[in-house]
Amino acid sequence: MDRHEGEIDLAANLHYGAEDEAAGSVRVTRPVAVEELLQAYRALMAGQFRKQTSLQPAAGGDSASWPGRNGRVILVAGCMPSAGVSTVALALASHAGDARVVECCTVASSGLCATACAELGSVDGWVQGSRDTLLIERRGDRIASVGRLPAPAATDRSWTVLDSSWDLGVLATDPGWLGDLARTLPEVVLVTRATVPGMRRLDIALTTLGAERALVAAVGADRRRWPKPVDAAMSPVTRQLQAEDRLFSIPSVPTLSVAGLTPDPLPKSVMAAVADLFTALKGARA
Numbered sequence: 001m002d003r004h005e006g007e008i009d010l011a012a013n014l015h016y017g018a019e020d021e022a023a024g025s026v027r028v029t030r031p032v033a034v035e036e037l038l039q040a041y042r043a044l045m046a047g048q049f050r051k052q053t054s055l056q057p058a059a060g061g062d063s064a065s066w067p068g069r070n071g072r073v074i075l076v077a078g079c080m081p082s083a084g085v086s087t088v089a090l091a092l093a094s095h096a097g098d099a100r101v102v103e104c105c106t107v108a109s110s111g112l113c114a115t116a117c118a119e120l121g122s123v124d125g126w127v128q129g130s131r132d133t134l135l136i137e138r139r140g141d142r143i144a145s146v147g148r149l150p151a152p153a154a155t156d157r158s159w160t161v162l163d164s165s166w167d168l169g170v171l172a173t174d175p176g177w178l179g180d181l182a183r184t185l186p187e188v189v190l191v192t193r194a195t196v197p198g199m200r201r202l203d204i205a206l207t208t209l210g211a212e213r214a215l216v217a218a219v220g221a222d223r224r225r226w227p228k229p230v231d232a233a234m235s236p237v238t239r240q241l242q243a244e245d246r247l248f249s250i251p252s253v254p255t256l257s258v259a260g261l262t263p264d265p266l267p268k269s270v271m272a273a274v275a276d277l278f279t280a281l282k283g284a285r286a
Contacts, residue, residue, distance in 0.1 A: 065177060066177040073185060074162065075188050077191065079205040084219040095274065096161070099134055101134060104164045106144075112136055115263060126138070126139065135157060146178055147179075185213070190214050192216065195230060202238060221251075222249050248277045
């Protein structure tokens with residue numbers, strides 16, 4: 001059966017009405033034209049059934065903005081643990097040049113603790129380090145929850161890249177400064193793995209934060225070489241992002257998996273892949 005025949009069969013099955021099982025009765029609806037059903041089916045497959053997400057802080061708290069915000073701010077958020085958020089954030093900042101990376105996690109979870117070429121001391125609990133032209137800031141203390149994360153100070157840097165691995169469901173409803181950015185920034189970079197679980201977690205993230213402002217970094221094999229189960233796990237919304245050139249494949253490099261991030265330059269393959277993502281981010285404000 002080809003796709004057109006499948007659409008006709010679906011339309012025929014939906015044509016005659018619906019049964020209200022909860023009430024134990026049959027509810028007769030008006031006949032629906034086959035073409036109308038086909039339009040609904042095609043919209044469903046294209047992900048057009050999704051409404052733009054309207055995010056609000058959790059009840060009981062007013063949203064707090066970041067008073068020190070200035071320059072261009074990019075939130076890089078993980079869809080799952082160990083997705084590669086710090087690598088993508090560091091690469092984006094490296095392409096920006098006049099930038100800083102702010103790692104938004106507790107001290108024990110830092111992925112940037114060994115990346116600085118020189119340590120610059122601590123300011124208000126933020127441990128600072130330099131890496132070429134970059135400023136790296138990470139917490140030197142334990143942070144119990146995203147709502148207790150202090151806001152970083154203002155900077156004269158043109159770009160601030162926020163590295164966040166907090167659970168997105170929690171982050172999106174937190175009334176603090178980071179939650180406010182997750183709800184209001186015009187672009188959010190979502191990082192996931194090119195695996196079946198990674199595609200599932202990505203779809204949840206897109207539903208949570210809104211696909212209309214998402215750019216996706218999928219860490220793993222090149223998109224053209226994804227295994228069939230991974231390809232099949234892509235939702236219609238993810239496929240739409242790919243069609244709009246908002247899904248980027250970032251290679252998984254064994255040396256990074258073993259050693260983590262160090263003061264050494266990032267692999268050329270990673271920098272080249274993230275360059276396309278950075279170009280898309282710049283173009284979003286053109």
